[in-house]
Amino acid sequence: MKILIVDDEPAIxxxxxxxxxxxxxxxxxxxxGTxxxxxxxxxxxxxxxxxIMMPGMDGFQVCKELQGLNIPIILLTAKNSIKxxxxxxxxxxxDYITKPFDSRELIARVKTVLRRVNKYSVKDESLITAGPISVNIKERKVHIDEKEITLTPKEYDLLLFFIENQRVVFSRENxxxxxxxxxxxxxxxxxxxHIQRLRRKLGKYSVFIKTVFSIGYKFEVNYEA
Known part of the structure; x- marks a missing residue:
């Protein structure tokens, strides 16, 4: 796995x-850009x-030049306009992430984009776990206490996203x-x-999905009711 970082700020x-x-x-x-x-x-x-904001050839121009290579791109910029x-x-x-960004969010976005193009699974393992929850990535199956549960495709994607990014707080927009x-x-x-539906299917382990007041949600394994 190799990622190209293009930015004119050495600290970033x-x-x-x-x-x-x-x-x-x-x-x-x-x-x-060159x-x-x-x-x-x-x-x-x-x-x-x-x-995006680089002297000379900016990120938009680079995107145009690389369209034929089929390499996924995440844009980094201080600009936040919808346009x-x-x-x-x-x-x-x-994808698109605005500066300043949380490093954990950036890594989460990287994993998500790579997973979309089938280039990444967590530590190249087919099975990941979070407490009593296990997810078989290759088969897209979820077990809780060794019993399989049925999730819709989007509920599965949401649960996997949470498990891959435990303890990270995400806004609803994120x-x-x-x-x-x-x-x-x-x-x-x-x-x-979707979180309401996923919580119902997680049963007593729904407490792993925590609401963060005025921000959004995070996933954290514990057993506090």
Whole structure:
């Protein structure tokens, strides 16, 4: 697994590299659009983290140049307008995260995008667990206390997202973007509805999905009722 980081701020590059390293993911980097295109073609990375606001060739131009390579791209930018987001996605970007960002959220987005293109499963394992809950990634099956439960495809995606990112607090918008994707047309009430349904199916372990007042949700294994 190799990720190309493109940003003209050395501190941001170093921070991302450190967090990717902790996840066992290798990275290469550059600080301008021209080198980004060269490295994308020569190194064939699994994903590109691409800053938009760079001198010379900006991230949007890089996206245009790389459209034929079929490499997933997550845009990084200080701009937060819907217009800019939509423009980047129209150019082929797979996701969009606004600076300043939480490193844990960035890693979660990276995992989600790579999973969408079938390039990543947690530590390359087919089975992951969270307390009494086990998820077979290859078969998309979930067991609780060794008993299989039936989830809809989106409930499964939501549970897997939580388990992969335990103890990280996500807003409803973060969850919507990470699990449903930017192509989904809807609102954050969709997240609440699916979490209610997922909690019912988790039974007594529904307490693992915690509501964080005025922010959103997090997943944390404990047994406090």
């Amino acid at each position: 590059v170093d921070l991302i590299k450190l967090n990717l390293q902790l996840e066992g993911i290798d990275s290469i980097s550059c600080n301008n 080198d980004a295109i060269r490295l994308a073609n020569s190194q064939n990375p699994d994903l590109i983290l691409l800053d 800019d987001k939509l423009y980047g996605l129209e150019l082929g970007a797979d 969850i919507l973007e990470s699990v449903w994707g930017y192509e989904y047309i809807g609102d954050s009430r969709t997240v609440d509805m």
